[in-house]
Amino acid sequence: MFTVIKRMEISASHKLVLPYRSKCASLHGHNWIITVYCRSMRLNSEGMVVDFTRIKEVVMEKLDHQNLNEVLPFNPTAENIARWVCKQIPQCYKVEVQESEGNIVIYEKDSASAEGQE
Ligand SMILES: Nc1nc2c(c(=O)[nH]1)N=C([C@H](O)[C@H](O)COP(=O)(O)OP(=O)(O)OP(=O)(O)O)CN2
């Protein structure tokens, strides 16, 4: 089994839609550190699980220097962002989203529904 890990930092803004008072309901920014984990039993014809550059393109081109409320069709919580990133990359099974030093979310694909990893 091969595992590929790609870590990226994205600068972006967001506000959260919440049913209670929160400072996060106002537009603000973070430098999110997103770590993408991909795995496969087999390599493609180029000898890769997935190209590091392809992972960066998928994540950075969509999210970096954007207002996440405008480019994502859901409330841009760290949880939703992690799940969205995982869905963009077939070989991905886990995504860690670090919003600040102390705020970290990990999304892991349900192994029963995992695809493209063998
Ligand atoms: N489970 C989640 N909780 C919160 C999320 C989230 O994505 N998932 N997001 C936020 C906001 O984005 C907010 O910006 C973070 O607020 P806060 O926890 O107060 O974080 P700080 O960066 O200010 O960190 P400190 O711990 O206060 O230093 C809120 N909750």
Ligand SMILES: [Zn+2]
């Ligand atoms: Zn925030």
